[in-house]
Amino acid sequence: MKGFEGEPLTNCEECDAPLSIPNDAIQGEIVSCKDCGASYEVKKDEASGLVTLKPAEKEQEDWGE
Amino acid sequence: MIRWEEKAIAQAAEKRGVKATLVDLKEMEISLTGAGANPKVAEKIVLQRCVSHYRNLYSTAALEAAGHTVVNSLRTAWNSSDKLLCTLALKRAGVPTPETHVAFTEEGAMRALGELGYPAVLKPAVGSWGRLAALLKDEDFARAIIEDREYMHPSYQVYYLQEYVKRPPRDIRTFVIGDRTVAAIYRTSAGDWRTNTARGGKAEPCKVTKEIDDISVKAAKAVEGRFVGVDLMESKDGLVCHEVNNTTEFKNSVPATGIDIPGLAVDYLASLDRR
Structure with a gap:
């Protein structure tokens, strides 16, 4: 994994493809790796404006609609 | 977590000048015994969008107890997120449902x-x-x-x-907001008997006929749903409803139908706030 929580994650920890954060990303938004589909959650530090990605919660048995 | 749906709802609210705050359940705790509304949720109206069944159910219960109007309500969540209770509610309301x-x-x-x-x-x-x-x-x-x-x-x-209802290789998902069916799609499966779009089922537009509107609204009312997804099948005896979804997803349905489901949802929630 390149980077860890609290630091910018620039490459996918699953497949190492570069990750991009949408310009209009909002706190808590789920973004996916375009290559392998791994999910990341956008974390925004309100004070510094720093945007980082951390691996999203894994799908649980009770998830869905 | 913020999926396509939640972001679309937030953007629709912003576009309409409706104040909306996104609240992450992972970041909050709710007093069950304290007095008054939870300070972390300033708005009276709460649109429940949690993807986890248990978090959804219990946070709805806690927020309702704190005085919020939650869409959908605890009663709706209880009677729709559990398929067995949903079948009983549909049966009670006289909505055709599979045996x-x-x-x-x-x-x-x-x-x-x-x-x-x-x-x-x-x-x-x-x-x-x-x-x-x-x-x-x-x-x-x-x-x-x-x-x-x-x-x-x-x-x-x-x-x-x-x-197992004999039907064309598709089912119908409708979206009911308030007392109106605002959109519908056919969900066709690709090599799987299940039609869930989460499993690769394809969304295609479906005209909201009077028959589709009637059964959808009746099914929504059966669980007191205010913003729900209703699943229908085309049986040889007419439409049957097998499920009502209380935290419905519409990422694939908006492009398929061209209907602004998030915008209509925000309009409805804003109308509740004015009542």
Whole structure:
């Protein structure tokens, strides 16, 4: 994994493809790796404006609609 | 977490000048015994969008107790996110629904299947995205699947068994907001008997006929739903409703229908706030 929580994650920890954060990303938004589909959650530090990605919660048995 | 749906709702609210705050349940705790509304949720109206069944149910209960109007309500969540309770609610309201039995043991399940006939469908009472739903083609197959369930969490030993409705290789998902069916799609499956778009089912536009609107609104009312997704099948005897979804997804339905479901949802929520 390149980077860890609290630091910018620039490459996918699953497949190492570069990750991009949408310009209009909002706190808590789920973004996916375009290559392998791994999910990341956008974390925004309100004070510094720093945007980082951390691996999203894994799908649980009770998830869905 | 913010999926396409939640972001679309937030953007629709911003566009309309409706104040909306996104609240992440992971970041909050709610007092069950304190007085008054929870300070972390400033707005009176709460649109519940949590993807987790249990977090959804219990946070709705806590927020309602704190004085919020939650869409959908605890009663709706309870009676729709559990398929067994949903079947009972649909039946009570006179909404056509597939023949369904419940059993609590392997032998009970086999007897129920004897009455339903094969093929039949086994679903977890609480479960989503078609997960662990099984098409039981014959008695041997059913016995094998049910034997597996006997080694799983006890919740999977509540055998919710449903007739397999003969239908075109598709079902219909409708979206009810307030007392109106605002959009509908056909969900066609690709090599899977399940049509869930989460499983690769394809969304195609479906005209909201009077028949579709009537049964959808009636099903929504059966669970007191204010913003729900209703699943219908085209049986030889007409439409039947097999499920109502209280935290409906519409990522694939907006482009398929061209209907601004998030915008309509925000308009409806804003109208509640004015009442």
